[in-house]
Amino acid sequence: MKSKRFRFRAFALCGVSFLALILASGFLLAAEKAPEGCTVIGVGRLASADGSVITSHTDCCSECRIQVIPGRKYPKGSMAPVHWGMVYFGAGDDRKALPLGDFGKVIGQIPQVEKTFTYFHTGYSQMNERQLAIGESTCSQRSELDVGFVEGITRQIMTVEQAQVFALQRCATAREAVRFIGNLMETYGFLPSCGGSEALCIADPRELWEMEILSVGPKWKPESGKPGAIWAARQVPDDHVVVIANYFRLREIDPGDPDTLASPNYMQEAIDRGWYDPNGGRPFIWQEAYCPLIREGNLSRMWLITSTIAPSFKAWPRRSLNDPAGPGTLYAQPIEGAAFYPFSVKPEKKLSVQDIIAFQRSVFENTIYDMTWDPAWMVPGAGGKSEKSPMATPFLPAEMEKILRIRHHR
Template sequence: MKRKITTSTVLLLIITLVLSGSTFACTDIVVGKNASTDGSVITSHTVDGRYDSRIQIIPAQDHKAGTMAPVYENIVYADHKDLVKLGEIPEVEHTYKYFHGAYPYANEHQLIIGETTIVGAPETANSDEAIMTIEQLEVFALQRCKTAREAVKLMGKLAEEYGFRESCYRGECLTVTDPNEAWVFEVFGVGPMWTKDSGKPGAVWAAKKVPDGHITVVPNISRIGEIPENHADMEDILVSDNYKETAVELGIYDETESKFFWNKVYGDMDNHPWEPGCSNRLWRVYNELAPSGNWKFENAHNYPFSVKPDKKVSIHDVIALFRDTNKNTKHDVTEQDGWFYENSKGEKVKSNLATPQVAGDMIELLDLNNYRPIARYYCSYFFVSQARSWLPDEIGGVVWFGLDNPENSPFIPMYVGIEDVPTSWKTLNRDKFDRDSAWWAFAQVDDFVNLRYGELREKVDSVLNPMQNHIFELQDQIEEKAMILNITEDQDAVKELLTNHTNSLMHWTENRYWKLADELYYEINNNNN
């Protein structure tokens, strides 16, 4: 359909285009249980931008009748900004233990959630009366739900009742998983005129189940397509009752049209400003996991919601994709002409400065054509998770967690049964260099390697690859020990074992990266030649 263009629409589109150059650009890869090698349900998240990377484990709690739960803004920036209370909602009698970060991501029942901001129709921008940010919705889902389907319904209900508070005129997507199902949940506001007293829903939302044998990826664009007329009779799709009525009221949908495409109406696909980075990530994942599809980069917006992979996908495969920088593809920025020069022998050679982690000034200076890869230097933290139905929750749910750039940092198994992490992983001050914060160890290595990538990449790999392989090798051993303890019904011993294992790996990797940073600094120091 053709959107009715108004002055306010043009203004909001301009704002969206300007803001699209920011680092609000996360990637989620999802794998259904029958598409994974071991039956895991997998989701993931690169938290790209300056966000709170501290790990906080919020314990389960009981609450007295009549207690109210606060609703906050700035959860994503809580390491350097004060929380702002926007309102409150009735508390429930019991809340579950969950893992809190910029975007809260897991609970004790193997409910695990990834997040990625998606571009939306500017007309959906809500009024200040809307209070439910996406991260606050995650908090409530993790505190109150055991399954992905239950979480989707609760978040949709809360967004409708209290209004979805958009950021930067965009929608939001959550990839919600449990040991049996994976869902893609998308939510948008209903326009700046909404008030809670209007009696109308303060959000529109839709959720689509990833088929058990499929994979999908959400790279900052809406992935839910057609909403069938008979959706109420379908088990794999959920949608708010007001989705069509609201679109008509906002002037972004003509009700005479025979079909309703969610990603075109609310996801604003025809006016999408984030190319080519989103298409590249979508193309890369589909091309790697289902190459038989012969995916054309230029047609990425028309890819199906999900696909069956050519072979089953392991947790290692998804981690490898999170390290991806377009190497050996036509979009490898390190192979572009700007990095090459003629040496004293008249040979054309690549500079050791050539790196896939390019910022705007380098792109302009060398006239590079940059296709944003999955792994980025401005990532705050990242994870790839497993939810496994055949294991007790404490052992079955594992979040492979890391700090800074996933290309250059290890993934550490953080089981949902653990009770604590090292203090340095709970500490963050991005405004000054801090050796008491683990984040700085990994960030420093990433900074140094990208100063002379051609020379130092191999040195980082010589540390990172054996380290990561050793961590992988320990997984079966530690889980076998945990299961023996579980059989004896010694749950405290299970939690202690897993906590000690995760903590020892975090201490080891952090300490080795502080040392590696010193080694790299020696290499780049211009007085050591």
């Protein structure tokens, strides 16, 4: 068994690098007060130092054990269970008491395939034996689209984490996985498990795709004949990097582009709900139609990564503590908005796996978001000067932030 696991890992990392940095990331811990704390960085094969496609995420969920689920053969006509609770099992339940292989309550089923692939399983499962890898980031959506699970009433059954499992068990390429997940969501209805929409960064040894999925509200029924989700996806250029910081990246959707895929209702849902007027003289902007306003916690991560890897791309906001603007820098920041950031960007230097690890572990050192420079950490030093306390840390529990009155920027 050990030798099989070793061969699988060595093979998987030849063409696709996947990083699941679980509870070890500054990005994740800094955002632990909110449900949105998963940062995804995807790197195309021509943008990486070793020619591999890279996807990553910080796994912000209660099930962080990694286990290998072996592929299996099934009798023709078998059904596969659909689970609720693969990530969360209620307040205070951190999954430690549940045995491995218990994926939660069965709330439905779909046709099983005759043979499945071996894959790595966590709350948001990661990679299979065919080098298909998926990173996940929960995003926000208009409240009218939200769906809460009520047993026996809610008709949507397909969470994103369950769709990831099915895709890893059945798909060999990123493009195939995008189409498959989209079909699952349309057919069985997207059921948010983390209170919002979802974005996926799906990779294989050749291609990298970014996929975004919204629910359609609590009134959907499968017999309606309407899609049970709204989704769109775009292939990331091979020499580009995409960053998902709990906010959608897609803006204009071109269904005629072979590197763009979308559900049939990608625009119509917004028209029907009065969120877009096709006769208004403006193009349909996916991000603006379906997303609430972007927050500082989203912008800070997008700013740090994109401005670091492509410093000459544009005039980025100046947020270094050494900025000549001085102390006022913290309080005179522009709110640049989501449109300020392109869907993806070409890095000025090719990125390695170690570079991605460094970003995912970042605590915004020496920027205005560096919590260790909060005035609460300044104590009397030699000669009567103030100096930073050796106890200064960016990893504070929420209650300690309140006691010290440290502003949580990220």
